[in-house]
Amino acid sequence: MSQTTETSRFHRKALASVAAVTLVATGALGTAFLPPSTPAYAQALPQTPITTTEHPPGSFAPIVNRVKPGVVSVKVKLKDDASADEDGGGQNLQNVPPQLRDFFRRFGEGGPGGGMGGGMARPQRHGGGAAQGSGFFISPDGYVVTNNHVVNNAKSVEVTLDDGRTLPAKIIGTDPKTDLALLKVTDGAPFPYVKLSHGAPQVGDWVVAIGNPFGLGGTVTAGIVSARGRDIGAGPYDDFLQIDAPINKGNSGGPTFDVKGEVVGVNTAIASPSGGNVGLAFAIPSETVQAVVDQLRADGKVARGYLGLQIQPVTKDIADSLGLDKAKGALVNSAQDGTPAAKAGLKAGDIVQAVNGEPVTDARELSRKIASLKPGTKVDLTYVRSGKTENAQVTLGTLPNDTKVASANDNGSRGDSQPRLGLSLAPAGQVGAGQEGVAVVAVDPDGPAAAKGIQEGDVILDVGGQPVSNLSDVAGRIRAAETEGRKAVLMRIKNDKGTRFVAIGLQTKNG
16 A cells, blocks of 8 residues: 555554534534523524625736836845844844844744744845845825834845836835834836825735745736734734735735725745745734825824833723723823923823823823824824723923934944944933832843843843943943943843843954
8 A cells, every 4th residue: 555545544544533523513502501492602603694895906917007106126236344243043133123123033933942933024035235125106396114123234225126127225214113104216207106005904805915035026916915913013003914924024014905906015024934924924904104295295204102101001900900991091100290291290190091082902002103103193082090081181292302322333332343332312300110220121132131121111220330311321321331341231231020130241242
C-alpha cells in the first residue's frame, strides 16, 4: 500500500472521528440542557431566514481597471548614514518608527528559538542603500500618500506610475505616530488619482489591495475585512483594519480599496511566522489617513489636541467600587494644573464617558478621539463624578512635542560615543504625570532600560543622586556619570507600585 493511500485513509478516519465527536457532543448538550420539544436557542433566532441583497463581484477587474492608474511604486534612496538594523531573526527595523518596533519584534521573522513570528509590509530592501514601497495619488496635482517608514531616512524619492513613468517626489511631511507620509510629484501633472472613503467598512466587506510587493509593481490581491479597531501595540492611536488580502514586503504605503473603488486603508503591517503573508494584514483606516493628510498638506506636520489628563482604563473592580453598571470610560488619575482639562474643572476620580456625545469605551479610545482633533477645538466632555453625570466644555490645547529619544543618537549628549538607554522621555508635568521628575513615554524593548523593567508611564525622579525635572537634567547627569568613568547610572523610579532604585548600564554606540 502506497504512502499516499495510507495518508488519505488516515485523513478520512481523522475527519470521521471529528464528525463523530461533534455529533456526540451536540447530542449530550441537547439531552442535558435543552428540552426536546422547544429548544432554548430557537427562541433567540429570527423566525425568517437571514438574507442579503449584496453579492460579491463576479470579477474585480472593473474596480482594478479604474483605480490601478492611481497607485504608484515608491523608490527611496537612503541617506549615507542610514544602515540596516537587523534583529536576530533578520527583521529589518531601520525605517520602522519606534512605536511600531515592539509589535514587529513580538511578531518577528522566526527569530532564534522559532515559535510564533511575523513581519511587516515594510519597504523592499535593495543593495546600495535603497528601498521600495507603495503609495497612491490623492489629487490630480500630484499629492501621494505612503507610509512614514517607507521614506524615513530618505535622501531622495521617486515614484513609478502605472504607465511606466518614473518621476521625482518631494516629502511634504510625515507623521511617525500614525506611520503616514505625504509626498508631492510636481512634474507631469495632471495625474490619475483615487478617493479616500468617508465611511468605515464593515467586517466581511470585500477589499482589493494594490501595491509593489518584492518590487513587483502593480500587484493586485483581494480578500475581506477581517476585523476593525485592532490594537497591535504600535502606539497610543492604534485603530487598524485587519484584512486577509495577501500583503507582503514592499506593500507598505499601498492602498486597500472597497468595491466602490475608494481607499479604505493604507497597508502597513503583517503578522506571520515567516515574514510572508498568512492572511493577517493591518491597514490604517481612511478616516485617520484623511485627518493626517489634511494637516500635512496644510502645515507639513500634525498638531494633536491635548486635554492634560493622566487616565487609565475602568476595570470591572473599579466600576463595581463606584457603583457603575458597566466597566467603560476613562478614569482620570490626575488633571495637570493649568491644562485645558483642569481649567474646565476635571479632577482625579472623574470618569470620562463621552466626547461630543459619542461614547468612550476605554482610555485608549479617549486618547484617539482627542488626538484626532486639532488644537483650539471646543469639545463637550461627559463624565461621572460621585455617581452623578456632569458635562464640561473644553478648548483643546496642543499635545506637547518636547519628547526626545534617549538613544544612541539623541539623548542630549553628543560625540562619537554616546550612551544608549532606549527611552523616550518628556517632562512629567507636560504629560500629566505629576509635578516631579521626567516621564517615560516609550521604551525600546531591546534597550538596557527595558531589561531593567522600566516601563512606559514610569517617572524618573533622580539620576545619579540628583533630582531631574527636564530632559537636559537627565542628559547632564548621564554625562557626569560618563566623566566619572562609571559603567552604570543610578536612577530613582516611581510608578503606581511605589518607588525603587534602578542601575542602568551606560552602553555606548560608536559612530
